Amino acid sequence: MRQVADRAGVAMSSVSRVLNNHPDVSESMRARVMTAVEEFGYEPNAVGQMLRQGATKTVGFVVGDISNHLQAEIALGAELALEAQGYTMLLMNSVNNPQLDAEHIRLLIRRQVDGLLLSVADETHRPTIEALEAGNTPYVLIDRELDAQSPPWAVTSDHRGGITSAVEELVGLGHRRIALVGGSPHVRPTRERVAAIEEAVARYPDVSCQVRSGAFTEGHGAAATRELLEGKLPPTAIIAGGNQILIGVLREIRGRALAIPRDLSLVTCDRIPLAEFLSPSLSTIYRDPVAMGRAAAELLLAQLAGQPAQVITLPATYERAGSCSPSPDAVAPTHQ
Amino acid sequence: MRQVADRAGVAMSSVSRVLNNHPDVSESMRARVMTAVEEFGYEPNAVGQMLRQGATKTVGFVVGDISNHLQAEIALGAELALEAQGYTMLLMNSVNNPQLDAEHIRLLIRRQVDGLLLSVADETHRPTIEALEAGNTPYVLIDRELDAQSPPWAVTSDHRGGITSAVEELVGLGHRRIALVGGSPHVRPTRERVAAIEEAVARYPDVSCQVRSGAFTEGHGAAATRELLEGKLPPTAIIAGGNQILIGVLREIRGRALAIPRDLSLVTCDRIPLAEFLSPSLSTIYRDPVAMGRAAAELLLAQLAGQPAQVITLPATYERAGSCSPSPDAVAPTHQ
């Protein structure tokens, strides 16, 4: 910038004013400066600006695993919304390790991000909460609830609504034993889904549910499914609580040569690209992850603009497809 | 930091030395400083360090669309490798818009990233190349070839190997008309695949291929498939050049109620999570995207360390599955 100023024969402050569209600049000044800028192909150094202005126009995103389609779409939605407002996103994968969550939060705060978007692996992990409260960097939670001091800013999904609709349909189809293979119990989605299925089932005296929380992994999906199917009263319908879990569930079902939906009805949470081509197609509790990411970004920007805390809840809707059919129990007794 | 120095009764430079593990610090100094650091919970401001040191320990990643599973895994591999060396990743989605690629490159350079990882949408887009040559920020191409001045740093996939194996198997199964539904012709993967299928087919006088390049979209996948199947000599085997294209191809095939592999054999490029549960399972030309991302990150770090330019090529291997069977042409003439 010094170069540009010298070349144009003006002070650095004038160059700065021109580049920042300050109102008090004469046309002649603007012209001379711009000529010099073009001549050198000068581009302002953003790090200098950050230091001076105390703002980095950068947002940190702590995500479990970007290779998970749901999280990738959330990240996409957030990135696009942030970019539209001149912000850039620093992405850190915590591979569902709560310890890494906390380290990443600290690192991002040291890097002076203006705000954080958080989809942490464990809401109860103390170091995570401490890292957040030590810095006073604004943050928005993505489908998480933290036991923190400050009023919560978050975008959440209406998992209860989705699960409730699914359970009602399954009960209507005659299912009396429904299972949920959930992910980590330390995050909101699992807790909400568990609560919802238990409440929904409680409304029908002859319907029961079995819940297997654990982790958002194929391994847990498979192990829980095995356990359920080998139990004394195996469920006639299973709800898989996420993409990775679904894969484990499907693997176990395939290994037992069970036919969906004849032997077992299946519902999954969150859409996944090829699902429409499975036969039968999968009943899905859908939410719009790009919209979630966008909403999270907008909440963060609102927070940065000084607005009061708010939580946005987005819908999760049950979409019936071919993987659910009347329970064998409901039809079998009369025909066999 | 001033606070910490005052509290410990030492100079700021001493605090800096302690925090950076400079060899020439006495134990007593270290102790006093650390006490003060703990007391205030002091964390160094990375922006100050960046400005002073002229390095940001940040790498920019320009990606087409992070919600594409292949690219998400590449990003994951890169991020993990970078983080291990203390680098952080700025992610920008260009939604396959070459103009955005160029803008993102300029923005990242203004932000003083130490290097760039690039998976641009169009290798021939002049502004992209100009943005790269204007800054002299090191970069590594991810499966791209750019007509630039500097010697190329890149990680590439051996698409030729993968396509060649696939074609050979299909020919062995009796297929004589093979089609490739490719993505954008302005990127290396498409060019390599096209060249490979044409070369492979040229070795068999009675085998021909049809190529439909276009875009990495479901729409192109569907449109190209329709065109091929409605043509005079429809192919008996199709190779889909990517995840999105695959979806379009499958949609079109489903719409025509064709059975795979009876009516049509299908091969796809790049693994996608649920593919193993399709029936039949999909023959796939596989490459390890996490390894690609890791390799790209390592190349960039090598470049930053002053090593000479290199290109790493990773394998793409054909994995046979249920979606390929003998051609109807090969068996039909004798039996009908």
Place this chain on the structure above:
DNA sequence: CTGAAAGCGCTAACAC
């Protein structure tokens, strides 16, 4: 309307 000067937080020379 424009220039001079201070300073954001940090580290690396250079003195002592």
Place this chain on the structure above:
DNA sequence: GTGTTAGCGCTTTCAG
């Protein structure tokens, strides 16, 4: 070993 000082690139008072 430790302190002093300068300056990374920028913007923003404050004077004029």
